[in-house]
Amino acid sequence: MGEAILGLGILGLVLGLVGLIIYVWSIIWAYKDAERRGKPGWLVAIVVAFLAWPVGLILWLIIRPKNNSYSHHH
Numbered sequence: 001m002g003e004a005i006l007g008l009g010i011l012g013l014v015l016g017l018v019g020l021i022i023y024v025w026s027i028i029w030a031y032k033d034a035e036r037r038g039k040p041g042w043l044v045a046i047v048v049a050f051l052a053w054p055v056g057l058i059l060w061l062i063i064r065p066k067n068n069s070y071s072h073h074h
Contacts, residue, residue, distance in 0.1 A: 023049075026057045037065045 027049050034044035044064075048056035 030060050
């Protein structure tokens with residue numbers, strides 16, 4: 001019985017850590033994406049981080065500008 005409880009605790013810890021990594025990665029990605037598109041990255045990162053994640057990330061994906069530096073040919 002004790003091993004099962006310990007196993008669930010470890011699984012929960014691993015899942016929590018994976019979730020934290022995804023959360024932090026999405027904030028960093030949104031910041032860099034906003035900067036590439038000429039928008040204030042810090043503001044987008046704050047929205048993604050605090051607007052009931054992942055709602056903030058989804059909101060940025062919907063409202064972000066369509067053009068980016070990759071599509072511009074010099």
